[in-house]
Amino acid sequence: MRSAKSLLILALFGGALLFAWLTHGTGVVRDDPARNIAIPADLTVPLQVQAAYNDSTMFFRYRWPAEKPGFFHDILRYQDGEWIVEGKAVPGPQADGLHEDRVAMMLDDGSVPEFGRYGGYVAIGAGLAGLTDEAPEEVTKYLPQTRNRLGAWDDMADDAKLAAQREAGYFLDLWHWRGGRSNPLGAADDQYVGSKRGGDAGKGTYGTNWDKDLNQPKMMFTSGHGTLKWADIQAGTVTQDDTYALIPAVTVPFDPNAGWQNGDVIPRRILTPPEGSRGNIGVVGAGRWTDGYWDVTLSRALDTGNPADDKILKDQGAYQMAFAIHRNATGGRWHYVSLPATLGLGRPGDVTATRFQGGTPTWGDSWTDVTLFYPGQVTWPMLNNARAHAGAEYIAKGVPVAYRHSPEQLANYGIEQEFKPQIKRQWLFTLLAGVLLIAAFGVALDVTLKNRKGA
Amino acid sequence: MAAYHVVMVHFPIALWLVAGLAIFIRAVSDGAVGQTFDRALPTLLVAGVVFGALAWVLGLNVWPWSTLSSTPMGRNHMLLASWSLAYFALLTVLRLRHGTVIWQGLNRLVMVGLAGVGVIFVGITGTLGGHLVGNYTEVGQVLRLLGWEIYSTFYVPNLTIGVIVVVSVVMVVLALLGRNAAQKAG
Numbered sequence: 001m002r003s004a005k006s007l008l009i010l011a012l013f014g015g016a017l018l019f020a021w022l023t024h025g026t027g028v029v030r031d032d033p034a035r036n037i038a039i040p041a042d043l044t045v046p047l048q049v050q051a052a053y054n055d056s057t058m059f060f061r062y063r064w065p066a067e068k069p070g071f072f073h074d075i076l077r078y079q080d081g082e083w084i085v086e087g088k089a090v091p092g093p094q095a096d097g098l099h100e101d102r103v104a105m106m107l108d109d110g111s112v113p114e115f116g117r118y119g120g121y122v123a124i125g126a127g128l129a130g131l132t133d134e135a136p137e138e139v140t141k142y143l144p145q146t147r148n149r150l151g152a153w154d155d156m157a158d159d160a161k162l163a164a165q166r167e168a169g170y171f172l173d174l175w176h177w178r179g180g181r182s183n184p185l186g187a188a189d190d191q192y193v194g195s196k197r198g199g200d201a202g203k204g205t206y207g208t209n210w211d212k213d214l215n216q217p218k219m220m221f222t223s224g225h226g227t228l229k230w231a232d233i234q235a236g237t238v239t240q241d242d243t244y245a246l247i248p249a250v251t252v253p254f255d256p257n258a259g260w261q262n263g264d265v266i267p268r269r270i271l272t273p274p275e276g277s278r279g280n281i282g283v284v285g286a287g288r289w290t291d292g293y294w295d296v297t298l299s300r301a302l303d304t305g306n307p308a309d310d311k312i313l314k315d316q317g318a319y320q321m322a323f324a325i326h327r328n329a330t331g332g333r334w335h336y337v338s339l340p341a342t343l344g345l346g347r348p349g350d351v352t353a354t355r356f357q358g359g360t361p362t363w364g365d366s367w368t369d370v371t372l373f374y375p376g377q378v379t380w381p382m383l384n385n386a387r388a389h390a391g392a393e394y395i396a397k398g399v400p401v402a403y404r405h406s407p408e409q410l411a412n413y414g415i416e417q418e419f420k421p422q423i424k425r426q427w428l429f430t431l432l433a434g435v436l437l438i439a440a441f442g443v444a445l446d447v448t449l450k451n452r453k454g455a
Numbered sequence: 456m457a458a459y460h461v462v463m464v465h466f467p468i469a470l471w472l473v474a475g476l477a478i479f480i481r482a483v484s485d486g487a488v489g490q491t492f493d494r495a496l497p498t499l500l501v502a503g504v505v506f507g508a509l510a511w512v513l514g515l516n517v518w519p520w521s522t523l524s525s526t527p528m529g530r531n532h533m534l535l536a537s538w539s540l541a542y543f544a545l546l547t548v549l550r551l552r553h554g555t556v557i558w559q560g561l562n563r564l565v566m567v568g569l570a571g572v573g574v575i576f577v578g579i580t581g582t583l584g585g586h587l588v589g590n591y592t593e594v595g596q597v598l599r600l601l602g603w604e605i606y607s608t609f610y611v612p613n614l615t616i617g618v619i620v621v622v623s624v625v626m627v628v629l630a631l632l633g634r635n636a637a638q639k640a641g
Contacts, residue, residue, distance in 0.1 A: 433620065
């Protein structure tokens with residue numbers, strides 16, 4: 001009888017340990033749209049990169065997997081006399097599969113030293129849109145020195161200082177290819193990150209297809225209202241070979257008397273060729289999705305003549321980059337990002353751009369593999385706070401992020417940051433429960449052994 | 456304080472691992488070798504707990520509590536270190552209070568099992584400590600294969616915590632019932 005009880009005690013202890021092992025990590029992490037939280041199923045995504053240049057032009061080629069091509073952003077759906085907006089931004093994937101796929105690359109020439117060590121983290125200030133504690137107004141990526149205090153999104157440096165920073169090159173060049181809002185024009189969005197994420201001087205590729213005064217779309221397809229159907233978009237039967245974007249060649253002013261039927265669709269974005277510095281980046285060939293992969297090649301003049309907007313590239317130059325993609329109908333911060341990588345033009349780098357003669361490069365099979373990861377909600381102020389981040393002292397010393405962290409690690413840390421108070425509480429309870437279990441087991445064994453001794 | 460912690464942790468790790476070996480040898484040998492290891496066992500265990508407690512306290516002072524408890528790897532290291540200390544304290548108490556009774560009959564197998572669990576706890580604790588200072592091992596990969604991503608905090612849901620509390624109470628109650636039955640029989 002006593003042996004049976006002893007075995008039962010042992011079984012209970014072992015069973016409790018096993019149960020803890022089998023259930024660990026559950027019960028806390030879950031999507032919570034009210035807190036802007038949506039955790040992707042895949043925490044990492046592979047990206048392949050190639051680079052080449054000739055006497056005047058820089059070329060980057062990107063390739064990454066996507067289950068479906070996202071070339072619709074948001075659309076207007078006709079229903080019972082009204083045009084309803086579909087595809088509004090939400091935390092995580094948009095339910096109808098809307099929101100364009102994208103690839104973005106931030107580029108620097110060393111003028112933002114922290115960028116080369118910490119990549120895009122340096123641009124994630126407090127209060128950014130999409131964070132759980134987002135600011136009451138829309139705040140986009142910004143660099144730390146554009147604010148008077150770390151963590152104060154609304155304490156902007158004065159205009160003279162911001163202008164001087166820009167002049168000194170304290171900004172990141174942002175190459176931003178958009179599957180729906182730029183690719184149909186054979187262009188990418190040439191932007192920057194400084195005091196905000198903004199467009200270079202000039203005009204971008206897209207505007208809103210809505211006439212507020214007339215309360216109707218501004219433009220429609222020339223080929224008639226039947227071009228796009230909501231059912232076809234939802235079914236994924238519209239391809240890149242179909243007419244799907246309001247580019248100049250296929251648009252006419254909207255006609256409200258065109259016999260619109262329920263389910264007719266007009267894109268909510270009007271696309272027109274970019275102008276000025278913002279239009280410096282072109283798409284070589286066409287950004288295409290084939291067999292589960294996007295293949296996009298971008299080009300830009302080595303020297304755009306706009307040093308206040310772009311990082312000027314030179315033969316034998318060394319630069320810093322970080323990449324990001326959006327896929328699976330996501331927008332905002334629900335992207336995958338990379339650690340910083342170096343670029344060498346005719347010299348070694350994580351990505352080595354080879355020099356060639358002629359108009360366009362002949363790409364070989366030599367790719368640089370980059371692991372992109374879901375970054376969660378990790379801000380630059382948090383990373384520099386020694387009470388919140390054990391590595392803050394190493395950032396102060398200039399130790400690069402890659403020295404201590406892998407993309408896989410950072411993806412997990414990013415999620416943990418999104419549930420910090422909940423996980424911290426649950427961890428503490430777990431620690432104490434484990435000690436209680438061990439103590440109780442000890443008491444039980446002690447009593448049992450004493451019985452044996454007495455028997 | 457980190458450097459002192461790193462120095463200090465080697466003592467409990469060594470002492471507890473040797474204690475685990477001593478328990479195993481004593482469990483399989485009633486001869487002179489087994490007896491020799493058994494005589495050394497109390498010293499190994501007591502010293503291990505003393506140095507373990509010192510290392511644990513030093514570890515708490517490597518970073519402020521807010522920092523330590525904000526870091527997934529820090530949390531995991533802290534959790535396993537606490538469990539290791541508690542676990543070897545349990546083994547120490549059992550050996551000191553019950554002497555050679557722990558080697559009688561099935562008890563010796565129980566001791567081997569307990570020592571095995573303790574060695575695993577200490578091994579994981581040390582591995583996580585290594586990760587914290589940038590010395591990575593493949594043990595982390597083994598734990599991943601077994602279902603724990605070590606870059607995520609180890610925590611259990613409330614249901615499991617409730618089960619642990621109930622199991623803890625039941626274990627003590629079962630033992631006490633056994634004692635009462637033994638007293639009545641005696």
